Amino acid sequence: MLERFKVPHEDEVLVxxxxxxxxxAAIFQKVGVPRRDAEEGADVLVATDLRGVETHxxxxxxxxxxxxxxxxxxxxxxxxxxVRESPAAATVDADGGLGLILGKRTMGLAMEKAKAVGVxxxxxxxxxxxxxxxxxxxxxxxxxxxxMCSVATGAGIVPTxxxxxxxxxxxxxxxxxxxxxxxxxxxAATSAIAGNKIGLAARVGAxxxxxxxxxxxxxPIMEEMPVRERGQYYQLPLGGTREQGSHKGYGFALMVxxxxxxxxxxxxxxxxxxxxxxLSRSYFAAYDISAFTDLDTFKDTMDQMLQKLRExxxxxxxxxxxxxxxxxxxxxxxxxxxxxxxxxEVIQWFNDTTSEFSLPRLKxx
Amino acid sequence: MLERFKVPHEDEVLVxxxxxxxxxAAIFQKVGVPRRDAEEGADVLVATDLRGVETHxxxxxxxxxxxxxxxxxxxxxxxxxxVRESPAAATVDADGGLGLILGKRTMGLAMEKAKAVGVxxxxxxxxxxxxxxxxxxxxxxxxxxxxMCSVATGAGIVPTxxxxxxxxxxxxxxxxxxxxxxxxxxxAATSAIAGNKIGLAARVGAxxxxxxxxxxxxxPIMEEMPVRERGQYYQLPLGGTREQGSHKGYGFALMVxxxxxxxxxxxxxxxxxxxxxxLSRSYFAAYDISAFTDLDTFKDTMDQMLQKLRExxxxxxxxxxxxxxxxxxxxxxxxxxxxxxxxxEVIQWFNDTTSEFSLPRLKxx
Numbered sequence: 152m153l154e155r156f157k158v159p160h161e162d163e164v165l166v167x168x169x170x171x172x173x174x175x176a177a178i179f180q181k182v183g184v185p186r187r188d189a190e191e192g193a194d195v196l197v198a199t200d201l202r203g204v205e206t207h208x209x210x211x212x213x214x215x216x217x218x219x220x221x222x223x224x225x226x227x228x229x230x231x232x233x234v235r236e237s238p239a240a241a242t243v244d245a246d247g248g249l250g251l252i253l254g255k256r257t258m259g260l261a262m263e264k265a266k267a268v269g270v271x272x273x274x275x276x277x278x279x280x281x282x283x284x285x286x287x288x289x290x291x292x293x294x295x296x297x298x299m300c301s302v303a304t305g306a307g308i309v310p311t312x313x314x315x316x317x318x319x320x321x322x323x324x325x326x327x328x329x330x331x332x333x334x335x336x337x338x339a340a341t342s343a344i345a346g347n348k349i350g351l352a353a354r355v356g357a358x359x360x361x362x363x364x365x366x367x368x369x370x371p372i373m374e375e376m377p378v379r380e381r382g383q384y385y386q387l388p389l390g391g392t393r394e395q396g397s398h399k400g401y402g403f404a405l406m407v408x409x410x411x412x413x414x415x416x417x418x419x420x421x422x423x424x425x426x427x428x429x430l431s432r433s434y435f436a437a438y439d440i441s442a443f444t445d446l447d448t449f450k451d452t453m454d455q456m457l458q459k460l461r462e463x464x465x466x467x468x469x470x471x472x473x474x475x476x477x478x479x480x481x482x483x484x485x486x487x488x489x490x491x492x493x494x495x496e497v498i499q500w501f502n503d504t505t506s507e508f509s510l511p512r513l514k515x516x
Numbered sequence: 517m518l519e520r521f522k523v524p525h526e527d528e529v530l531v532x533x534x535x536x537x538x539x540x541a542a543i544f545q546k547v548g549v550p551r552r553d554a555e556e557g558a559d560v561l562v563a564t565d566l567r568g569v570e571t572h573x574x575x576x577x578x579x580x581x582x583x584x585x586x587x588x589x590x591x592x593x594x595x596x597x598x599v600r601e602s603p604a605a606a607t608v609d610a611d612g613g614l615g616l617i618l619g620k621r622t623m624g625l626a627m628e629k630a631k632a633v634g635v636x637x638x639x640x641x642x643x644x645x646x647x648x649x650x651x652x653x654x655x656x657x658x659x660x661x662x663x664m665c666s667v668a669t670g671a672g673i674v675p676t677x678x679x680x681x682x683x684x685x686x687x688x689x690x691x692x693x694x695x696x697x698x699x700x701x702x703x704a705a706t707s708a709i710a711g712n713k714i715g716l717a718a719r720v721g722a723x724x725x726x727x728x729x730x731x732x733x734x735x736p737i738m739e740e741m742p743v744r745e746r747g748q749y750y751q752l753p754l755g756g757t758r759e760q761g762s763h764k765g766y767g768f769a770l771m772v773x774x775x776x777x778x779x780x781x782x783x784x785x786x787x788x789x790x791x792x793x794x795l796s797r798s799y800f801a802a803y804d805i806s807a808f809t810d811l812d813t814f815k816d817t818m819d820q821m822l823q824k825l826r827e828x829x830x831x832x833x834x835x836x837x838x839x840x841x842x843x844x845x846x847x848x849x850x851x852x853x854x855x856x857x858x859x860x861e862v863i864q865w866f867n868d869t870t871s872e873f874s875l876p877r878l879k880x881x
Contacts, residue, residue: 370833
């Protein structure tokens with residue numbers, strides 16, 4: 152994550168992961184989520200914060216989930232069920248449940264299929280927010296599989312040359328295991344930046360950079376500027392402008408619609424007039440590595456490749472070359488040992504919420 | 517394709533597709549490729565030119581293939597064979613054959629698996645150049661499937677913050693059928709621009725734009741400039757700079773390595789010191805739409821979505837909004853009727869080559 156998005160040191164409060172997990176699970180239960188689902192939701196959120204992905208951890212997401220449960224826009228006790236199935240494929244109806252909580256079960260189905268026939272691909276429709284989709288890709292990587300997960304949601308991104316928004320930020324993720332190196336976990340919005348980064352930039356007082364947002368007539372804004380109010384901009388696809396490859400960001404966003412929305416028999420966001428509350432359509436895939444090649448060879452080659460990337464000579468002005476998942480892995484080690492930094496404003500929200508629900512206060516360090 | 521890459525009108529010669537296909541197949545046979553394979557190779561190349569994708573059609577590619585066959589770097593009679601297989605997965609050894617010719621057979625295997633169990637994913641190693649990978653994704657779309665194909669090849673792209681190149685341009689493609697609208701065909705290098713575009717820019721005298729290439733120390737070049745000589749630059753990932761999302765282009769390139777190189781049990785380009793002649797590792801996937809949802813619903817929704825995109829209000833200075841595959845579909849209709857424009861310098865190469873091989877001259881319009 153760019154420095155500009157990080158919580159300023161003077162505003163941060165350190166929280167131990169266990170304490171955060173317990174409080175989040177308790178809050179989920181207070182809005183009607185059964186205990187095991189509440190624990191799963193807390194686990195995904197805190198795992199995301201442990202990896203340093205603040206945009207999709209508790210700070211940005213939990214309050215919107217709580218609000219959605221309170222307003223009846225999320226179903227706390229969904230009837231997750233398979234609507235179509237074959238040995239390598241399935242489509243699941245999430246019945247309005249939170250995707251973040253149901254993702255593990257859906258990826259589990261893809262992994263079962265991969266174990267049986269080599270590959271499993273499962274689409275899920277009618278779910279609430281998914282959180283960081285890379286979390287689900289990683290579930291497969293932990294079981295010696297390659298995992299992928301993407302989600303189509305919202306409609307705030309303008310296609311190349313367009314004056315009207317048509318796509319969500321539609322992130323794509325892939326995870327793969329190594330032996331000594333950190334597992335690869337690539338998880339990226341197909342827009343120039345994740346939607347949540349704009350909220351995060353507003354909270355930490357950071358500017359937006361050229362090529363991230365457009366005017367309301369679709370013209371890319373090519374200068375740095377403070378965050379505008381919601382409704383005063385659209386987001387641009389990865390690439391920003393046609394010359395810099397925005398048609399590729401646009402194409403990847405469309406790929407996510409095809410795999411998630413279309414294959415699950417759903418409408419894409421642009422056809423349902425999507426706002427923030429719209430349900431999402433997602434895609435989960437698992438590849439059993441040993442169905443393709445020797446697992447040990449795979450892991451050895453992963454180690455060699457990742458070491459080579461990590462040891463690549465950096466360009467002037469940079470300390471080192473990363474691979475996707477490396478800095479998040481390092482953040483996880485650090486935060487497990489020293490706590491998760493939350494913005495003091497987030498702590499205030501926790502205090503208000505635990506007070507409202509008559510729960511014990513969140514423990515901080 | 518950006519205007520800057522198009523053949524200038526005064527330099528173009530129109531060639532009928534049938535004539536081009538016949539001459540290309542005859543040339544392939546002269547370098548040792550059996551008739552049916554030669555026809556398949558000609559078919560893929562000409563289909564690519566018909567769609568207006570000059571970078572991967574006869575102009576840029578055929579001469580390098582001929583050269584590679586002549587120098588023994590391509591096997592004209594490869595023993596394509598499956599090395600590992602399960603109901604939804606397989607890995608294929610291409611035995612040094614041209615990927616462009618073998619891709620149909622490999623995608624065919626993925627499609628067979630998809631018909632049987634819902635999804636098929638096949639990796640192929642040890643092949644020569646694949647041409648435009650979207651061609652193979654489209655084979656699945658024609659059979660009411662979603663098709664994907666990607667290829668890992670070469671090592672001329674610098675990762676984000678790196679001073680040394682580690683990846684090929686590693687394109688990813690997806691194709692999906694509609695009913696009345698043109699099928700979606702997205703096919704894009706995960707680098708800022710395709711490698712072949714640099715050769716094309718040199719031939720048509722176009723400048724390279726900011727964010728496309730780097731200095732030899734990895735620093736992104738952020739001004740427009742003429743094409744440099746090979747060896748005087750590296751290519752940048754999609755995004756160009758970290759701020760504009762080059763870590764995402766880098767991540768997509770790595771995804772292609774994992775699906776193609778690692779899953780097929782091969783080494784990525786960065787571990788084999790890849791040059792232009794290096795064999796490539798590819799990934800083919802087919803999703804049987806009816807294994808996930810109702811096929812008619814899928815196609816109707818595709819039509820609605822693509823019409824909505826096509827009719828989206830354009831931003832100032834633009835005529836219309838495209839979707840991936842639309843302008844290529846229009847080019848195909850036009851070129852089937854009026855011929856394929858080739859640069860006069862390419863016609864000269866054909867004349868030299870048919871003369872060398874004692875073949876009839878390429879017929880032009």
